[in-house]
Amino acid sequence: MQFIFIKKRWLFSIFFIAIILAGSFFLNQYTVPALSQEQEQAKNFSIHMVTGEFKTTTKDGKEIESYRWDPGTIQVPQGQEVTLSIFGVNGHEHPFRIEGTDIKGTVKKGEETIITLKFEKEGIYRLICEAHQDPSNNGPMIAYIVVD
Template identity: 60%
Template sequence: MRFIIIKRKWLFVVLAGLLVGSLYYFNQEALPTFQNSQESQNDIVINMVTGEFTSTTSDGKKIEAYRWDPGTIVIPKGEDVSLSIYGVNGKEHPFYIEGTDIKGVVKKGEETVIPLHFNEEGTYRLICDTHTDNGHGVPMIAYIVVD
């Protein structure tokens, strides 16, 4: 009988420790989705990749859609930001950011870094010139929200 009581005490101690540990873990603040660059403490770096979804319809037709991932990013107004896009799917994605003079190309297996600085709040679209309409799958658009 004494052995069963000792086991229950240890079980209680272990469960209490797990409870306290989980309360500590889940009460920590949320982490931001961007980080300060190690090269410059004033430069925010946001990472993005090119992605692809493919499938086959019941009649055997192959369908595909390319996308920027994440599809929406939020950056602070008036701050210097580096958008780092790594090409994972698709040979290349020529792009432009609507409402700006920013243009470039993301190539498979390479990183393209785009310096950004917006002084006006709003939503700017990052658009791939290759995948702009349903003739090339769905449009490949990401949203840059400046707040």
């Protein structure tokens, strides 16, 4: 008959490994998959923008300025409802329209304008400030909405 000698160190190692395996099994039973969190965030997709202004003086003393949407380009998923929140920082007001849609509105200084968007067609849509459409009116104040 042969005897097997188990050293204390081996016994401790086996016990430690058994505890780790049991703990990981127990924790995995109650772990919520990360995918469901991503799906929940996808339901509540929102984008924040502001109105901005660049102003400077040329060498001959002429003051020039230009207005813009910031960020100037945003990406939204096709077919998903998106909340666009625009806060008016610079400029008294910015009447706008989104090309290719019936969406129109006005962003006023110190106020937040909230628009719900849903684009069924892939493409690039322009958010155009009607008060600043070209350089003669301190523009163009255009943002690009990329739908893919």
